[in-house]
Amino acid sequence: MNCKNCASPVIDNYCSACGHPRLLKRVDGHYIIHEIQHILHFEKGILYTVKGLLTHPGKNIREFITENRNRLVKPIIFIIITSLIYSTINHFFHVEEGYVNYGGKKDSATTQIFAWVQSHYGYANIIMGVFIALWARLFFRKYNYNFFEILILLCFVMGMGMLLFSVFTIAEVLSHTKLMQVSSYIVIAYCTWAIAQFFNGKKVVSYVNSFFAYLLGMLTFALAALLIGFLVDAVFRH
Known part of the structure; x- marks a missing residue:
């Protein structure tokens, strides 16, 4: 038979050209459990990635970019999963509503x-x-990293930021203590440290540059959102 993925002739259980299995296992309860275990598995999974990003973020992300891209969860998947975790927790507890509130008109593009x-x-x-x-x-x-490699770095770092927010959200609910403002400083500190570690954690200037890059990035993102909202409102009003 021919491989259903690349159409090459298949003799053994796996295609010698692309590695696709000759016959796929049926989707059943065992398959679903295996997929969940694969995502959460400590080696090459969410937990392994979180551990690496907490202890040695710069080293692990550099290795992902330059040496081995199988040890960590893919960066886009990681930031989406961690953001989903935070969004789900916030949906149930509504902690963020006491801190984040844009005071514009409800029908304005900026508010939306x-x-x-x-x-x-x-x-x-x-x-x-x-x-x-x-x-x-x-x-x-001065460092030999292009824009897309830096974007991969930020997917990992900001994903960890979402997890830290999730932890503090649960802690605030359980302790009935205002912790989210504290968590904002901790997340900024972590992101500053992780970005600096990626480039050169031995230089003080790396931490200064990291802090301002993160802060200015968030500021320009917010200003861009405000500008787009203002332009949309201006166009539709006329």
């Missing part, structure tokens, strides 16, 4: 844009990462 950001953190974080990556590319232009 920020409402979309709050409802789609996964995609919004990727867009925000583009802005931060542009600033990081400027501040760390």
Whole structure:
């Protein structure tokens, strides 16, 4: 028979050209459990990725980009999953409503844009990462990393930021103590540290550049959202 993936002749259980199995296992309860275990498995999974990003983010992300892309969860998947975790937790506990509230008109484009950001953190974080990556590319232009490699770095780092927010959200609910403002400083500190570690954690200037790249990236993202909302409102009003 021929491989159903690349049409090459298949003699053994797997295609010698692309590695696709000759026969796929039937989707059943065992298959679903195996897929869940694969995602959560400590080696090459979410837990392994989180551990690596907490202890040695710079080293692990550099290895992902330059040496081995199988040890960590794919960066886009990682930031979407972690953002979904935070969004789900916030949906049940509504902690964020006491901190984040854009005071514009409900029918304005700007208000709708920020409402979309709050409802789609996964995609919004990727867009925000583009802005931060542009600033990081400027501040760390002496290093041999292109824009897309820096964007991969930010997907991992901002994904960890979402997990930290999730932990503090649960802690606030359980302790009945206002912790989300504290968590914002901790997330900024973590992102600053992780980005600096990626480039050169031994230089103080790396932490300064990292902090301003992250801060200016968030600021320009917010300003861009405001500008787009203003332009949309201006066009439709006329």
